[in-house]
Amino acid sequence: MSGETDGGQPGAPDASPGGDRRPGPVLALVGPTASGKTALALELAPRLGAEVVSADAMLVYRGMDIGTAKPTPEERALVPHHLVDLVDPGEDFSVARFQPLARAAIDQVLGRGRLPLLVGGSGLYFHAVVDEFVFPPTDAAVRARLESEAAAGGLPAMYQRLAAGDPAAAARIQPGNLRRVVRALEVVELTGRPFSSFRGAMDAPVSRYRLTVLGLDPGTETLRTRVAERVAAMAEAGLAEEVRRLATRPLSRTARQALGYKELLDALELGAPLQQALDAVVRRTRAYARRQLAWFRRDQRVRWSTLPPGQERLDWALRELGAAAER
């Protein structure tokens, strides 16, 4: 698929202006849910000859359309979208699988002489695609064993073990964070190397592309109301029916916990009132938006805008792009 072997020396192949040999250009659009990423992408793409490459953990699932605010078939007919509707919601999926697929998509778009427009709110997915990021191996059996040990109350001891064998990793992982402790031990066991040796600098990421990143942050208040409106619109658009349809078949762990789906599935099981579930969706979505912002805020590459959707915001994006092209 990919065949790409460049990007290996992202440091400074050439310090002179215009001497950047990394593939590109690549434009990225990040920000919290409901910040208007999709709308802006659809405005930008036709003007730039761009194709959208999604960097979203939930848009990959077929049949999960309303709750993920997936671009509609009509929108996708106007602008090509990649990395959307990739797998069945029953299938296990992860960033590690996503990474090479997204990079291949970017390379293909570039190969066509078009501009890849990376759009997404999943911080880890975004970084995994755009930065030097190597995922250590995984093993289902090893992980299952560690998980059952933790479930049996072994977490404190496991954390001690990690602290003894890999102090640097332990320092970065909270003792109560079962998931991270398990993963760190899994990697140590599988590779014989400290987990910490795999970690790059998240605060000083090394792009593997000539990259321009635009960020949308409408502000807390606007986001709050937009999230509430969006959830209400989803309910009206038939979210409950979509969830009921999905519930007829087993869902993967990841797909099951998606915002909007988890709450409605729970309500369905318990026979709880729909409105209560929708309120929970709003709350959890707001919390998620906060986490998204926390993730992107520290990325120095992001050029932020607080403008609402409209001509001004579009002009801003085009200006930023022009400025980036000159650099």
Next chain:
RNA sequence: AGGCCAGUAGCUCAAUUGGUAGAGUCCCGGUCUCCAAAACCGGUGGUUGGGGGUUCGAGUCCCUCCUGGCCUG
């Protein structure tokens, strides 16, 4: 009108025999190398309904008023 019960963080509730008012949730901030829309960590927030009294010390005991609920007429 009389009797009983209850008023503690925005919300739901804790607080041994009177002894520094806590927890969950919400909200805000942070962490992050394959479950990431996940997982985890930290923080703001109270004249304990008002007023008076007893006491070294009152959310806790006494009096009174207010509010809500239930019962009786």
